Amino acid sequence: MLSFKDYTMKFSETLIPTLREVPGDAVIVSHRLMLRAAMLRKLSNGLFAYLPLGLRSFRKVERIIREEMDAIGALEIKPTVVVPGELWKESGRWDSMGEALLRVKNRLGSDFVVSPTAEEAFTALVRDELSSYRQLPLSLYQINTKYRDEVRPRYGVMRGREFTMKDAYSFHTNEESLDETYQKMGRAYRRIFKRCGLTVIPVQADSGAMGGTGSEEFMVESEIGDNTLLLCKAGDYAANVEKAGCKPDYSAPASPEAAKAAAASIPALEKIDTPHVRTIEELCAFLKTDAKKFIKTLIYKAVNVELDLSSAPGCSKLQRRKPAPDAPEVYPEAFFAVAIRGDLDVNEVKLAAIIKAAEVMLAADTDVERITGAPVGFAGPVGLSTVPVIADETVTAMNDAVAGALAKDLHYTHVAYGRDFGPWLVTDLRTVVAGDRCPVCGGELYEKKGNELGHIFKLGYKYTTSMKVSYLDENGKSHTPTMGCYGIGLDRTLASAIEEHHDDQGILWPITLAPFHVIIIPIKYDGAVKAVTDQIVAELEQKGIEILLDDRNERPGVKFNDADLIGIPYRVVVGDKNLAGDTPKVEVKARAEKENRLVEVSKAADELAALVFSALAELNR
Amino acid sequence: MLSFKDYTMKFSETLIPTLREVPGDAVIVSHRLMLRAAMLRKLSNGLFAYLPLGLRSFRKVERIIREEMDAIGALEIKPTVVVPGELWKESGRWDSMGEALLRVKNRLGSDFVVSPTAEEAFTALVRDELSSYRQLPLSLYQINTKYRDEVRPRYGVMRGREFTMKDAYSFHTNEESLDETYQKMGRAYRRIFKRCGLTVIPVQADSGAMGGTGSEEFMVESEIGDNTLLLCKAGDYAANVEKAGCKPDYSAPASPEAAKAAAASIPALEKIDTPHVRTIEELCAFLKTDAKKFIKTLIYKAVNVELDLSSAPGCSKLQRRKPAPDAPEVYPEAFFAVAIRGDLDVNEVKLAAIIKAAEVMLAADTDVERITGAPVGFAGPVGLSTVPVIADETVTAMNDAVAGALAKDLHYTHVAYGRDFGPWLVTDLRTVVAGDRCPVCGGELYEKKGNELGHIFKLGYKYTTSMKVSYLDENGKSHTPTMGCYGIGLDRTLASAIEEHHDDQGILWPITLAPFHVIIIPIKYDGAVKAVTDQIVAELEQKGIEILLDDRNERPGVKFNDADLIGIPYRVVVGDKNLAGDTPKVEVKARAEKENRLVEVSKAADELAALVFSALAELNR
Known part of the structure; x- marks a missing residue:
């Protein structure tokens, strides 16, 4: 078998063109740092290319989501990105969805859309395959390219035009079954964000005609968030302002x-x-x-x-x-x-x-x-x-x-x-504001701005009715299934992790999303320093640790600054000075800490592996 | 850590709606079998959704390609699928590319294309990052969604509108460096197709204005192939008819x-x-x-x-x-x-x-x-x-x-x-035909129809000139880099593996692409049969074998037919009859063989693992 470059990458053999300065339109920290750390480059307004470093972190978000979806029995499929306009006409969204829907006419004059979400495609697939109640419940998902024709894309991948979304759709014979999957998804989402090192605020959200508790959004606090959240100081309540209620501040007559x-x-x-x-x-x-x-x-x-x-x-x-x-x-x-x-x-x-x-x-x-x-x-x-x-x-x-x-x-x-x-x-039609009373405990509500990373939603019969999906129950009677949908934006999740974890020098990756676990910096990749470096790299590889080896012929200061900027969780510095003497040593430093420690060369790999695995276990727990 | 469902999947918990009959428009065997084996469903003409089984095989093709690209030092990036029309206007392809280019106007009136290939996007990215000759050579690739607005899409994913392509682009200071990467790519392509169990015919192809040996296509023989190949019976020569030459069948004057x-x-x-x-x-x-x-x-x-x-x-x-x-x-x-x-x-x-x-x-x-x-x-x-x-x-x-x-x-x-x-x-302007003489050995040439799976191509300065890419040499003088491009169609590769490996009952997967290595069929998933089944599954999982467990309450004949149809390389049947007696046994059968053998339960997992790993090693060698 081949030895693949999953584990170690040499800085000189990859493409990490870090930047000191970024364009003025990069106003939020994640956008600035993703450009500076060479994770990302702009192709056009709202269109970005991930460079190798950014793609590694992106794939880690993708993998965490995939693992958690698989773990709750959702099945991954892969429909197309360009889907027939016909399906959108069936569902009614061809007309009801505004200009954010990117519509395309092909050479034969047929209508297509570049998917912003995929209720139609999934419903059409299930319509063709579904016959019996025995096939339900059924949860399907994809992790795929989406497009939303934003008028004013901005904040980097936080609000881009093309992005990647995990979207899942579930189909059920009844409300209880839908609720069960909805709860499972909610738990999976909490795990996903925890594993990504993110503090999310799950809030009740507008559920349109469904009412009840059928819609939950997973928000991260953000100054540039386009959602207003109402939160109870005692922690009893959290809702999107679109949905938020409050305890009456008046005495209403009983009848x-x-x-x-x-x-x-x-x-x-x-x-x-x-x-x-x-x-x-x-x-x-x-x-x-x-x-x-x-x-x-x-x-x-x-x-x-x-x-x-x-x-x-x-x-x-x-x-x-x-x-x-x-x-x-x-x-x-x-x-x-x-x-x-x-x-x-x-x-x-x-x-x-x-x-x-x-x-x-x-x-x-x-x-x-x-x-x-x-x-x-x-x-x-x-x-x-x-x-x-x-x-x-x-x-x-x-x-x-x-x-x-x-x-x-x-x-x-x-x-x-x-x-x-x-x-x-x-x-109830009032817009709740800060200072209104918590509907649960009566305490004071306060406001935050939030960015939505995920959304779980009981769709009900909207698509299954308009697109005529049916199944036969145990008595051979035809019914329409009810449906849920569940989305997470991958790019936003990644950018939000940077928003939450950075300092003035750069990114502080949660270990689960870090492009590499360890960066090893030989002061000069030559002679004894090179030998020790290669030895530690080999030992770490054995243990499954991902390593970026900064083999560049640059000044140590440049290498240290880049290491801080790209935010690899653990740094090893190998230099002649510390190698001299009876017990040769290397410097080990966590990105989040100020001070480094000297560790014996013979113990370095074991100690680093212990640090990496305990950090991974902490987030993946 | 979670126990993820990478290894074992229960038939009842996934979605494998196999079919007896397929629509009449499915005329080639891979299209028919991909539909029948529930790998694929049609969304619209030329647009297909991979179902869970198909997606597993698709991901294996993707992984093989990624591993081989990484192994030769190509760097994966992820540009967008929708790219600015501006870049295509710069390269001139906005005008020169015909109607197969899907053009989109967004809500603001800006032009975009849904990428059929990505010379422009990659060239634009490199243009912004490239300054010094020290950064070259540089090979970048993506594995991403592509779109070609075929007038008559057909043959399933063999000629679909939306498809996935690995496209790589390399940049060089000189012809020798380009040739080195071109040769590396050629070797990587040979390995990729070998690992996929495919017999490819590498042929010389038209290289446009580049001339020479700057273009090689990787063909599979196919009745519905849209290329005509000229092959030497002695194996000395293979070329696309567009490029093929022959030994003169006349005596030309010397001057x-x-x-x-x-x-x-x-x-x-x-x-x-x-x-x-x-x-x-x-x-x-x-x-x-x-x-x-x-x-x-x-x-x-x-x-x-x-x-x-x-x-x-x-x-x-x-x-x-x-x-x-x-x-x-x-x-x-x-x-x-x-x-x-x-x-x-x-x-x-x-x-x-x-x-x-x-x-x-x-x-x-x-x-x-x-x-x-x-x-x-x-x-x-x-x-x-x-x-x-x-x-x-x-x-x-x-x-x-x-x-x-x-x-x-x-x-x-x-x-x-x-x-x-x-x-x-x-x-030389003649169209070479069967019966003409091999330009190498003078032997007879014959014709085959072929489908192109991959193409490597020396592009030269076409894009770097029109899009004004430059770098400084060691003397600070500005130059234009030369460029190569290298593509493989993933969907076609997958379908071609089925074209080459099937029989009347269904697919015979090369083990490297099989959605699962082993299918285990308990005659009835209950009692002692269930216990033995679960034991073998647990032992196989330990060894890293991927297992489909057919736990359905169906007649054995139905399960056997489905197993043959979806083509899992090794089948284990667990039944009461063979479990009785002092040495309980199970039936083991390779998909490609007619006869099954009885294997002691205690040895089954070891024997299967040996079969699987030796088959994998054979293809991955």
Whole structure:
């Protein structure tokens, strides 16, 4: 058999063009260090090439993920990166996915997409193979190239256009089975990130129409994170702001009747002139009250609404349609009024989830005027019958409030929920912010910015229904399976490990991701120094330790700086001075430590191996 | 540490949906067997997903290639699959590459390509990193997704649209260094195919403008091969028809003077009427002569000709231009007359190479009429001064020939080379066919159809010049490096191994590519049979043998058929009958053999391991 270069690489025989300076667009530390340590080079905006050193670490992330997926029985397959547009038309995502989907027409005019995720391809494969309940549950995954046509790619591989993702998809006969795999995946994800040396924050996330606990994101704290997380100081709760709830900071009446009774003591509804008042701040100043007494009412337009609106005010003429032949029936467009306490913001993700809409957005001024019969700024729930009113739960506690009166320069005062208006739907729509109360313990919530590394998600029947997947149960009856999906971004995981583990000199690799375990630096690779170096290398190789041998004819300072920059966990320096004498020695230093120790040459390999294996065991435990 | 499922997989826990029947479009055996053995499923025309079994074999091909590339010091990197169109515009291939290049415009209107090969990306990376001659030679490679927009993808992964290719690129200061790496690659390729159990035919191939021995293709014989190979029966010569030469089957004069002298005895040129004669056959019948006496003259149009034509007849007005700012100067369009012995065909690949044209094609009738001053069918070299005449070497031996007379219904007879015309250029342009003589030994050549699995190629300065790559030599002088490229198609290699190793029952995997080394089939996975099965599995795992355990509750016949179909090299059957008695036994059978043997349970694992390791050693030697 060959002796492969898995273990030892000579610096002079590989390609590690370290840099002192990096381009100004590299603003975050992982991007800067990946360029400086020659892990990565830019090909174009959002497109990067891994150089040999970066690829070694990348492969280690890949292997950890593969091992953990295999360990829970997920089966690896390899679909194509370019997939037929037809499948995306079947699922409906050809239309619903925005411009981030890279669409291609081939020479014959057929449509294709460069996969951003692969629900369609996996569902299509399973559709063809699935016949019996006996084949379920089934978990499949790939680790493959993905593409997202980011408008503004940045932060290196943290937000690139092309990236590598592990995406898994599971298929089940029932909710319990889905939940079991979902929990297994959650545990596997925790192990994966732990093995990568990463501190992740698992947070509850928006689960769209699925609701419940069907979506968990694995976040790392990051100044440039594009997610806002709400965390309980006592550690009882963590959620993406899109999903976060909080303990009520008001006393809601137990029922609409109770609300009505409570309103008995409130003066009757009164219409007042509020000339030249446009904003809530102006209104509060004008009425000498505060925003908490105001019922803010916003008109939303929603696209492709699945919720049944047949009984909703103003919706009797709405027609349901199918956006695609196999898609579920939806209202292509519907308008809603959303009422919420004036000091709060509407969480549009929650709103879209509750009405099962593909998208929600504030209505155009002309639509607001048509719906409210007044200029923008005078919407209110009282007497509004042209659209369904959805009230945030905070509104149920408001029994002497101010609200727009559906006419120019007019507001109502003494508005009482239950007495003066009854919304079509009451639900939680508030955007939780730092200072709100933990829904579990009531303690204070605080905010962090986070980057998402992984996501596990109960998809439910969305794809299996639209793409017509079925299996026969034990009685020969046909059913649609339910489905979960589970993703991890490899490049982001790697970059995040650098974000968490570095100092001013460079990277401090967790040993599991280090391109090599040990770097050995002969002061001059020649004579006795070379002999000892080669001896230690041979002994380490025997033990399965991966070694970078810096055989370059460079000044020691240059070699030390490069070793620190590329962040190999353990460094051995072999020099004439320490070899002289009865017990020749070498310097051993952990990258994370300041001081080095002198170790006898004869004991160096054993000691290094012990360090490496205990560090590996610690992370892989 | 975890116990990973690298070694043993239970049939019931993986996904191997074997098939009895396959779609009619699966016409070649590897395509049929890959579908039947559940290695592969079709996603769309030319797009396939590897299922778990296929992916295991695919990864083994990948690993063999990676090991052999690493062993010769090539460095693995990972550029993106989608690459900037800008780079392709720099190299000129954005224009010169036809419709097989999948071009994409992103949301911002920028051009990209889904890589079919990666000369541009690698050259761009090296351009940025290269400064000194000390960094050379440098060999880089990737094993990555490629896309070729085939009009008619077919034969499964043998000619798919998306595929995986190992592509390597090397950079050098001089020709000798390039040749050294080229030879190393050639040896590595021979080892790769040997380790994959493949019989390849290395053939000389067209090397475009490079000439010489700068291009070798690694072919497997195949009925559906899209290459024609010319092979010497004595084994002295093998070449792609595009490149193949042969020993002259004529006596050429030593020099133009000798030709002229030989022509002294030939009657003078004579113009004769040849009414209603259009084809060579008609002419031969009319003149009662044979095609070997006829000088066939064809008018070619060539596109982007690099060869200097300033001294060529009819070319004085041609202007050189640059098709792209950094591309070399070319004549955008030029016409040539090609004269060849009447029984032979012009090899257009040779023609394009000799005039350094991007493309050559027969001229349109109107061009032929303009150039020859006669209708199509009367072209001839005598008196033709409107375009350069290029003569095949066979023409130099023709001294009493027939040729068109550049006028309707007129031919010349007694045409003598050197006396009646002198071509601008004489070169080898014939298409060699079976029956021609080996250029090395003079023995007979025969033809085979072949499929290309790999190609090594001296690129020269094409990309480094157009993309402006340079380095400084030891005197600080700037030079352009020369370059080689080296590709292997992984999917094709895998499919070809099946083409070469199968029988009526299924695949006969070379052990190096087998998804598992051993399949163990308990007649019923229960009781004593299960206990013995688990014991043998545990013993084999200890030894590093990969095992598929068919734990399904199926009839033995079904399990045996599946085992034969998926082609695992060694089969162990554990049944009650053979376990009874003092020395319990199991059946052991090699897939390639008809008969099984009874082996004592206590010796089974040792014996199987010996078989597996000796088979591995044989191929990996």
